[in-house]
Amino acid sequence: MSQHDFAAVILAAGKGTRMKSDLHKVLHPIAGRPMLKHLMASVEALGPKKQVVVVGAGRDQVESAVGDAADTCLQEPQLGTGHAVQQAQERLSGFSGDVLVLYGDVPFVRGETMQAMLDRLHEADAPKVVVLGFEPDDALAYGRVIADDAGRIAKMVEFKDASEDERTCRLCNSGLMAARAEDMFALLDRVGNDNAQGEYYLPDIVNIAIADGDICAAVTARDPGEVAGINSRGELAAAEALWQAEQREHWMAEGVTLRAPDTVFFxxxxxxxxxxxxxxxxxxxxxxxxxxxxxxxxxxxxxxxxxxxxxxxxxxxxxxxxxxxxxxxxxxxxxxxxxxxxxxxxxxxxxxxxxxxxxxxxxxxxxxxxxxxxxxxxxxxxxxxxxxxxxxxxxxxxxxxxxxxxxxxxxxxxxxxxxxxxxxMVRGEQIVKPGWADRFHDAMRKKKAAKKG
Missing domain, CATH: 2.160.10.10 (Hexapeptide repeat proteins)
Known part of the structure; x- marks a missing residue:
């Protein structure tokens, strides 16, 4: 349980066009449960004061799935991740605790990881923003988090804007963040949209805070797989396979015999x-x-x-x-x-x-x-x-x-x-006619032979 009050803001407004589905992306099931519900259950285990799900495309589906488990708010039009978090501000009116920003299509963030982000906010150096970083085997074109050994961030940079030296950094930005509510929304008010998409990006709050001379910090996910986003059927299948593999190991460790583990599905x-x-x-x-x-x-x-x-x-x-x-x-x-x-x-x-x-x-x-x-x-x-x-x-x-x-x-x-x-005993009367079958077969054979002749 968190020692500080916190609220979770879960972004689920995107259209998910790569899924090519009438079902909203975050409602596609993994192990028989919508991916959004996997994430919400992990949050709930930490005892949040509130959960707010930001909806947009397919809002009726998402709101129906969420039910009374969380508040919802609408992002329309959809102008980026920073703009999405801002839509939750009214739902969090009067809330003075921490805000944890999560993504509905990143369902397997561990509770321990979320707790580590919240705890880092309250360490002695009191960072304005905590970013969840991860170290994939192949950093590809992920944005980089340039930080020291204590996790204090010097700079966050998109891959396309990074220098050759910065691209050698293995710590990548997952997009998940935490900040005190007052800091989160004050910084978002200062985020601009001077970019090719004309959108307001959540990571910009980090560079704004650093420019102010404030400290921002990174926490590194234990396993890169827990921050993997799901945007396509292929990624959905990969997430299912990962989850099933973990469950097989879990149940065997608990004393269950699986004769052929890869063929059993939980x-x-x-x-x-x-x-x-x-x-x-x-x-x-x-x-x-x-x-x-x-x-x-x-x-x-x-x-x-x-x-x-x-x-x-x-x-x-x-x-x-x-x-x-x-x-x-x-x-x-x-x-x-x-x-x-x-x-x-x-x-x-x-x-x-x-x-x-x-x-x-x-x-x-x-x-x-x-x-x-x-x-x-x-x-x-x-x-x-x-x-x-x-x-x-x-x-x-x-x-x-x-x-x-x-x-x-x-x-x-x-x-x-x-x-x-x-x-x-409920049966019809059995009738036996001796020799009847033999006489029937003889008659039918003669009739068939005559027809051929």
């Missing part, structure tokens, strides 16, 4: 217990919890589900939202669960659909069983008691209750409740 809120084993080619969608000792087998897709202790899933299983598997339960290949609870030790080994169902402990669901839960207008529940046995290729037409230790014979279509301990 969501932003996936939680796995100790001694969980995940086989190759497994996808976790949002809202999944897996308890200790569970085994997720290959080609399974799990979303919005809870997998109990030592439960087994798959291979080729699908758990949809509302699926709950208790301890030691099992679903096998080509089993789908949705809004269904599978009791302790219960199993559905293959080729089964359990929708809107409650399955008791130790029940056995035979292959090809389906719960018929939807009549085209409403959903209905199926209840299967403890120890019940549902024979293969059965259709359970909800609403229906199968009692404790009851048996439903294979091939049955059950539309009425089955009492505890009863057997229910």
């Amino acid at each position: 969501s932003w809120d996936t939680h796995l217990g100790r001694d969980v084993t995940v086989d190759p080619n497994v996808v976790f969608g949002p809202g999944v919890t897996v308890a200790d000792g569970a085994h997720i087998k290959s080609f399974s897709h799990i979303e919005g589900a809870s997998v109990g202790e030592k439960a087994q899933v798959g291979p080729y299983a699908r758990l949809r939202p509302g699926a709950v598997m208790a301890k030691d339960s099992f679903v096998g290949n080509f089993v789908e669960m949705k809004n269904a609870h599978l009791g302790e030790g219960a199993k559905a080994s293959h080729l089964t659909y359990l929708g809107d169902a409650e399955v008791g402990a130790r029940a056995n669901i035979g292959a090809g069983t389906i719960t018929c839960n939807y009549d085209g207008y409403f959903k209905y529940r199926t209840e299967i008691g403890e120890g019940a046995f549902i024979g293969s290729n059965s259709a359970l037409i909800a609403p229906v209750r199968i009692g404790r230790d009851a048996i439903v014979a294979a091939g049955s279509t059950v539309s009425r409740d089955v009492a505890d301990g009863d057997l229910r």
Whole structure:
């Protein structure tokens, strides 16, 4: 938690044309969560007094996504990053703490990095502005931050304006900054737009402060990847890959076995217990919890589900939202669960659909069983008691209750409740006509031969 009050201003007004998408750039998901929400969650963990998101193009989408989690303000027209931050001034009226400026398309800035920027503002030399720098493997055409060993900035310079000596500097400008609110907006009032684009640039506040004789300082990001911006589908894919790689390492360090780590994909809120084993080619969608000792087998897709202790899933299983598997339960290949609870030790080994169902402990669901839960207008529940046995290729037409230790014979279509301990068999009468098939084949062969002749 910050020892000083701070507000975060997140810039999200750009059009993001390189995405070629009707969805706003900052709402494109990484690990099932909009990139903007990744950033806002990191900010929230530091306890800000306010978050302000600056919107512009696609404002309705962004405002809807932000909801009550932050204030928004409109930048229209869009006249540069300095102009964007100025639009937040009214939302921060009366606020006298620190202002942290972030970018909605730079979603993975660590909380520790943000905290380091805020802390640097309050060191003994009291810098007017703190800049987040980074040291990429290839500095390319990034603007340079010329600073001493203590991080005090002598100059910030765009690559095109830098001397050959300045271009050898590896510390680059990420664009993220922090300043006290009164300093931030006072300096922005002095930023001009005498440049080719006619825009007001946020980094200009640093050179203005330095020209005044004030100190500005740089903090260096631990990992250049955390300040990588996302402006295209390719960069989005690279960010997803980076996030997934970090999560794989995290969960293996927490005691999870990943048989083929590169083939397992997590969501932003996936939680796995100790001694969980995940086989190759497994996808976790949002809202999944897996308890200790569970085994997720290959080609399974799990979303919005809870997998109990030592439960087994798959291979080729699908758990949809509302699926709950208790301890030691099992679903096998080509089993789908949705809004269904599978009791302790219960199993559905293959080729089964359990929708809107409650399955008791130790029940056995035979292959090809389906719960018929939807009549085209409403959903209905199926209840299967403890120890019940549902024979293969059965259709359970909800609403229906199968009692404790009851048996439903294979091939049955059950539309009425089955009492505890009863057997229910629903089959048409079997008719046998001896020799009929042989006579049919003989007649048809003769007819075919006659037609050829």
